[in-house]
Amino acid sequence: MYKRNAQGWSRHIDFILLDQVCLQLALILGVLLRTKTFAYAVPIYRNLALVMLLTNTVILLTRDTMHNVVSRGNLQELISTLKHTLYVYGVVTLYLFAMQYGDAYSRIAVFLSLIIYLILGYSVRILWKLHLKRHNRDRSKNAMLVVATPDAAEDILTRLSAGPLSNYRIVGVILTEDTKAQEICGYPVVARFKDAADYICKEWIDSVYIEAPLSDDKVVELMDVCTQMAVPTHYHVPNMSRNGVKRFSEKIGGTTVLTTSISYVTPVEMLIKRTGDIIIGLIGSVFAVLVIAIVAPIIKLQSPGPVLFTQERIGKNGKRFKMYKIRSMHMDAEERKQELMADNRVKDGMMFKLDFDPRVIGNEILPDGTRKTGxxxxLRKTSLDEFPQFFCVLKGTMSIIGTRPPTIDEYVKYQYHHRARIAIKPGITGMWQVSGRSEITDFEEIVRLDTEYIANWSMALDIKIFFKTVIITLTGKGAM
Incomplete structure (x- = not known):
């Protein structure tokens, strides 16, 4: 799923929230210095705090005082902060005068809060910009592949490099025609055009920037394949009218492009989803620690080895990460997987599921044919083995709701349309799990459900899947 660049004030919601905090702190400190009391404990100052909050919100949105805040220099920032402070306190002064509350407030306390707000607001803006510059390292940026004609490649790479590519990093170039060039403008030529789709499918690529004529059928075919893989494409000339995907124009590196994606989310939606992940992740992590403490001695007794099972999985857009589970299998489970492949319920081998897995701790077939479990x-039936994945949610490598992350050996078998499953962060639960979980053994059906989730994503859908998951987990339906 593509995270669309924020538009207008929502691009700077972090600065807006920080500014609101600074304003409230300024009032608290101003009143404390003058009256030795806590502002929120006094009704008149508590009311003033609310007025200041609403006033600041209106000014931030209507005057757009955070416009270009990231690119402003220190002197520009000081002037902008001063103007904004005068706007806020000018309105507050008018309010106090109009309501005839002037005598009830300490003028010195209000004046002190103005000075504190100016200093604090300016300092926080500068420090937050420094934090963003340091934190926004290449590894956290959108990994973007550039596809261009040999004639246009140098020009477009120069333009992209010169523009504000704050959210992107160019990881390589693919030319539409074969040449001997190994790199262009310092960026490596990573594959031949005929291998472009395979390269995108198997590597960590978040999006593809294309500057090539649409009259070339190969370019259109590549864009269609990227759509199958749910890899967003940015086309430089907004001239495309093909149906079936979401399209919108935006700017990348100072150039206007038409972006196509199976779906996209706004920064506010991503903030809400991430906030929910953190809250539920914290609660789940506490339960995970408790579950580990209870079952660890039993696991150690029946199968010596680590209690937690760590495995490298494929995450969003091909990025690898470490996933954690409570170990429910013997230590040689991976080595024994090949000898059990004939009993795999998913016949095309795209996933691995058994009706009765002898590698599971406590599982045993007795001499009379009875199946004994332990x-x-x-742990698997109750899904308790999944709880350590809440640690991954807190780390940001997984989400509560998403698609299940494939193993590396599964991922290498993916066809183009299978890659759509990894267009979002992997989740502890998702559409597939609440639609049948282990009863579904057709991998294409799993792909269809996951793609349907991505294309139709909404917060309401996430909430619906979450509560369905709770019910299914409590009843044990479909677990394996």
Whole structure:
């Protein structure tokens, strides 16, 4: 799923929230210095705090005082902060005068809060910009592949490099025609055009920037394949009218492009989703620690080895990460996987599921043919083995709701349309799990459900899946 660049004031919601905090702190400190009391404990100052909050919000949105805040120099920032402060306190002064509350307030306290707000607001803006510059390292940026004709490649790379590519990093170039060039403008030529789709499918690529004529059928075909893989494409000339995907224009590196994606979310939606992940992740992590403390001695007794199972999985857009589970299998489970492949319920081998897995701790077929289960099967049936994945949610490599992350050996078998499953952060639960979980053994059906989730994503859908997951987990339906 593509995170669309924020538009207008929402691009700087972090600065807006910080400014509101600074304003409230300024009032608290101003009143404390003058009256030795806590502002929120006094009704008249508590009311003033609310007025200041609303006033600041209106001015921030109507005057757009955070416009270009990231690119402003220190002197420009000081002037902008001073203007904004005068706007806010000018309105507040008019309010006090109009309501005839002037005598009820300490004028010195209000004046002190103005000075504190000016100094604090300016300092926080400068420090936050420094933090963003340091934090916004290449590894955290959108990994973008550039596809261009040999004639246009140098020009477009020069333009992109010169523009404000704050959210992107160019990871390579693919030319529409074969040449001997190994790199252009310092960026490596990573593959031949005929291998472009395979390269995008198997590597960590977040989006593809294309500057090539649409009269070339190969270019259109590549864009269609990227759509199958749910990889967003940015086309430099907004001239495309093909149906079936979401399109919108935006600017990248100072150039106007038409972006196509299976779906996109706004920064506010991403903030809400991430906030929910953190809240539920914290609660889940506490339960995970408790579950580990209870089952660890039993696991250690029945199968010596680490309690937590760590495995490298494929995350969003091909980025690898480490996923954690409570170990429910014996230590040689991966080595025994090949000898059990004939019993795999998913016949095309795109996933691995057994009706009765002998690698699970406590699972045993007795001489009379009876199947005996133990702690491992209990953990899997109750989904308790999944709880350490809440640690991954807190780290940001997983989400509560998403698609299940494939293993590396599964991922290498993916066809183009299968890659759409990893267009978003992997999740602990998702559309597939609440639509049948282990009863669904057709991998194409799993892909269809996951793609449907991505294309139709909304907060309401996430909430619906979350509560369905809770019900399914409590009843044990479909677990394996």
């Amino acid at each position: 702690i491992g099967e209990f």
